[in-house]
Amino acid sequence: MDLESVYSSEASDSELVSLLNSVSLSGLGLGDPALAARLAERAEPADELEAVYAQQNGLTRLPTPLATFPALRLLDLSHNRLQSLDEAVLALPGLTNLILKHNQLADDALPKDFGLLRHLRELNLSGNSFSQVPHQVLELASLTDLYMASNRIQTVPEDLHRLQRLRVLHLGGNELESVPKTLGNLYSLQVLVLCDNRLTELSEAICRLPRLRTLLLHANQLSTLPASLVRLRALKQLSLRDNPLVRNFVSSMEYEPPSLVELAARSVKLHGVPYGPADLPAALIEHLGSAKRCVNKRCKGVFFDTRVEDVQFVDFCGMYHIPLMRYLCSSHCESQQAAERSLQPDESDSEEEVGWRRRRLRRVLLG
Template identity: 50%
Template sequence: MEYYTSDSCDSDTREQKTLDLTSQFIDTETFASELRSVVDEKDCAENYEIILLNHNRITSLPETINRFCNLKILDVSNNRLTSLPDILKNCPLTSLIAKHNQLTNESLPKCFSSSKNTIKELNLSGNQMNFFPEQVLELKSLKYLYLGGNQIQKIPKEIRKLSSLQILSLGGNQITEVPESVGRLTSLQALVLSDNYIEQLPASIADLNQLRSLLLHKNRLKTLPTQIIRLKCLTELSLRDNPLVVRFVRDMTLQPPSLLELAGRTIKLHDVPVLPGEVPLTLLRYLGAAQCCVNPKCKGVFFDNRVEHIKFVDFCGKYRIPLLQYLCSSKCIIGSWESREENTNPHPHMMRKVLLG
């Protein structure tokens, strides 16, 4: 076993030390003995800021680890851990890596955050969790979250609480939908949703204005929201192994409009003035929710009643990506505007940057 440290355990120097037990094939008992040696015999546990335990045979962490009062980075990946103790909250951790173990939701600490730690990186990939761990949502300073390779079925709406996230990795789960609240993660630079069962992305994905990498391969996507072309920082977009077709498809669904819808359209179309106090506040909000028809030759609007329209846009001059748009009427899908614009590139900056693989 190797210890990558400085030559002295003088606590006055407070030099950063690493206890490196990587790939030593040690078990829980042996690891506990090593920690006791550092704590009791050498009396310099407070100097260690990094403990590397990856690729061993450890099933649990001993209480002695709590004596490492300056521990910032703990890597226990590729072990046989069946639980993470609550005592970890007494360490000033900034990075906890516990990927590829046997952890379930029930075996996680009840709370990850405390006054002593400010976790910025949490990696629980490759475990046995079947739902998103709620206690993670309390980590306000979290920047990097890896939960891939589990059996998570749902992304909670409360994901918006993690406003400092820069990387969110949820690939290799059983997720079927992405909540609108993901769009609130405006610091996000990488979003990994590959190898799931996602059929549709929310329009709010376009609010991730710092997003550079969006991995969506191995899902059930048939279209992408039109708003995705607003992601000007996007440099990597992976869509392989999705049922994205290569021919022009139209999928129209139209229900008879309500009287409220018809009245609202008429007011908007003819610019009928409506002042506060003349109609209930709920109607004013309704009128403010009007959306414009994407047909440039149509000046119409719609509210709840709309026609789905799938339009293909060329990316990189090679791939044609189906984007989902909405029209106010089925009549708006007929006309020469469609064929003229079919091969037009209205956002050239995107065509140079997006990679499809």
């Protein structure tokens, strides 16, 4: 199953259309004229054909008979040798799914009036040679799924937010060093894939996406994340592996067992054991006075010189979940419930607010 299917919340449009009247000419190696002839033979009656699959045929142009199929909704020409998409595609006004991945398309490959495909919902241009998102794409008001992975894109246009129906945006495997703040205005976005780029920071604007469920950021150069990321209520999957923030975080962890003095001092403070100058030397009294509260505001624990930083990895189908970082300053922090509170919520937060934060961070993917 490909990535488009994995991160869809439901069956993709491609899968639905494939159940309709279709012609598959995939992998026949027919060349332009031969494939056009075969298509003309098998597409009768023409007004009922809704899907054409013609992958891996070495095509360098659109088969000419396509323009004669007014009911065509899905066209899959992936894994061919297309260098441009001629205007014949504009004769398919009902097209909803256009899959052109793994061709030889570049910045000027799309026809000038490509935006006239008013019903287009899925556009897959992954695995080509685009250095930017074509401006014609921004005119596709009905677009819900845009895949432009594995190109050479260096910048995301500021006005990408014009695509207000966009649910899936896949820009992984490009050359992005940043994304614009306007990306935070894609209010319908559910899946954002920015992995395998050169991102050094993530705009706070991403934290304004109310429906975002999946955010893939692995294999970048991120050393920090926006603090407000935790407030994305719908977020269930966050992939961070192969970033400096993860590598530094894991490599810097050290386990230093607390000393007997540390353990004894914690017990005195936690259990309220009374003491005074007649009971303890002045140095120990001074030490007890240096107690520090756990950073978890809902934890009653204290520590002095040693705070154990611990990460709990859980194997999940060959990947790893890291739900949180735990500060084991006392026995209270060792329970899973207390550990999950280490998100450091404000004391003014409601129990409901704290609850959804705990649940949300259980799906942080590092593997």
